[in-house]
Amino acid sequence: MALTSASVPAQGLPKTVNIATNPAGTLYYGLTSGIAATLAANAPFKAEAAPYSGTSTFMPLLNEGREVDFGMVNAVDMGMAYVGPGKRKIGGKNPFRRSPNVRLVVRGGAMQVGVYVPKNSPIHHVRDAKGRKMSGEYPAHQAVWYNGLGNLSSCGLSWGDVNVVPVPAVNDGMDALKDGRVEVSMHAVGSGKVREVDAAIGVRMVRICDDTEAQKRVAKTVPGYSIMKFKPGSSVGVSEPASAVSYDVYLGTSKSMSDQVVYEVVKGLWNGQKTLFTKHPILKRWTKERFASDEVTIPYHPGAIKFFKEKGVWTDAMEKHQQELLRESM
Structure with missing residues (x-):
């Protein structure tokens, strides 16, 4: 069961969160396992990889905030799903169900x-x-x-x-x-x-x-x-x-996810860079300098923005782009 703002007690945090990803053997699964291990060592809760057949399978769950807490997704897919097939097609199609509730936690490295x-x-x-x-x-x-x-x-x-x-x-x-x-x-x-x-x-x-x-x-x-x-x-x-x-690869979630949980995830990845870089060679590209950006395809979650503002990395350009993205899904 996914952890929404309603299911996470105000005075506490969950014991475990899950991160939807592709099947074992894929690069996404390897990256997700590394992120989960990093959060286990640097966040106040554990994390585990939850394999699905592909993004097309778990994206609707992520959007609805059920069963899936977080998801490893690529920037292009997320942008298409966020606005839906009525507004954007690539290669003459957009196979993704409109998912206006998806939000960005961090922008990761490229793959x-x-x-x-x-x-x-x-x-x-x-x-x-x-x-x-x-x-x-x-x-x-x-x-x-x-x-x-x-x-x-x-x-x-x-x-x-x-x-x-x-x-x-x-x-x-x-x-x-x-x-x-x-x-x-x-x-x-x-x-x-x-x-x-x-x-x-x-x-x-x-x-x-x-x-x-x-x-x-x-x-x-x-x-x-x-x-x-x-x-x-x-x-x-x-x-x-x-x-x-x-x-680019994103760590995403639903807008219904608790602000505090998202804040702790970003904080864990930010402070746990040394751990993160040891978990997979490609995770060395997940530098904290990439986490906040004004070139993303979906809006950030408020919990992530709160952390970025505290660190002084949230810029006016990012805020402008955030508001443009929020209007785009209306």
Whole structure:
């Protein structure tokens, strides 16, 4: 049961909060476990990862403030869900139910989703994926559909240029690659699932188009996306120069969540930076300097704003953007 302002006693705090995330083996699950461990050591309550098949599954629960207390989500998905399909579409669609009650706790670090093939595949660039069997659709995990659209768009391609093999969610796509049912799939760079499939069959991350014009194509196709380049040996499966789409990761909640609980979560992550950085290499990107920003896609929770104001990092520009976002969902 989620902890709303009504279910948290005014004089106390919960013993445990949950953080909805993607399944075990995904990068999100690894990051969430690290955040939960950091809060256990630096906040007045414990936290635990609550795996779901994907963002599409738990976003409605987060919006309603039931079953889910917090959620690990990406900036693009959250922005689309916040205003709803009536106001914003990307790639010609918005599959997310309107979620005007979601609020931001902290803006975390960026993550990347790469395109993977078996290591002996003749495919070395995403251009080579044209006409090939590629895992797609992702009805339980729509974020991955956008990951694919962004990666393909770097070279002026779209989902219509590949032979889509439907899979429910991101891990299923890599399982299909392992089993030989697809020739191309995607996953978060450096994730446990990529390591698992690499151990089974050997995988290689391919390069997407990553020049200045490609950056512009990606940003136009999926606003909020950029491109990151990888040197050989920098991550599992990166045996030659590679690149992938990149975007911010958020820790979100519902506006019904207790101000004090959110305040303590932000405080725990702020003061627990040393602990946080040891829990996962990518959590080193979750620096406190990134937590408050005027470039976010959903409004902050009042409990987070209270903490930021106490630390002197909440600016006039952030307040202006906050009010603009609140009006946007009306």
